Amino acid sequence: MNHAPEEQEILNAIDKVKAHRIFNRSPLMCAFLTYVTLETIQGRESRISAYSVAVDALGKPTDFDPQMDPSVRVLAKRLRDSLARYYDEATDYNVCVVLKPGSYVPSFHRAKQDTTSRIISAPSHDAASDAMSTASLASWTQPVVYFSADDSDPTDVDSKKNNHVA
DSSP, rough: OOOOOOHHHHHHHHHHHHTTTTTTTTTTHHHHHHHHHHHTTTOOOOOOHHIIIIIITTTTOOTTTTTOOOOHHHHHHHHHHHHHHHHHHOOOOOOOEEEETTTOOOEEEETTOOOOOOOBOOOOOOHHHHHTTTTGGGGGOOOOOOOOOTOOOOOEEOOOOOOOOO
């Protein structure tokens, strides 16, 4: 069983992600990722909100209203998509960062030692996912993160096999 990554492993993983070409030209995405990571590893994940990301990480004014300005939500979506692209391209990572849809709080998962890297950040569990049989999961060899409909944490990053990629 894989144990949770240590703080230094997480920080190293974040530095590696931010240095990648997908992220290194986007200071706002890097600031967002750094902020939510540090808040989470320091045990302050309950403090993370659109407002705190905007003001504390992105330099927005204190009168920022996340109900009127969707910029944090848009950047979070872009960050999720960029993380998925990064793990699709990456060839050597030990820790995966997952930013679950609907949340700004990241989770960190250890990749299996024997995997080449590819992660697909799957959206919420749906009927199409239910339709996938165990047999169809037999041909995918890269790590995949699945989310369940009950908002529980994603399953461990694991070598699951998947022919269906939406």
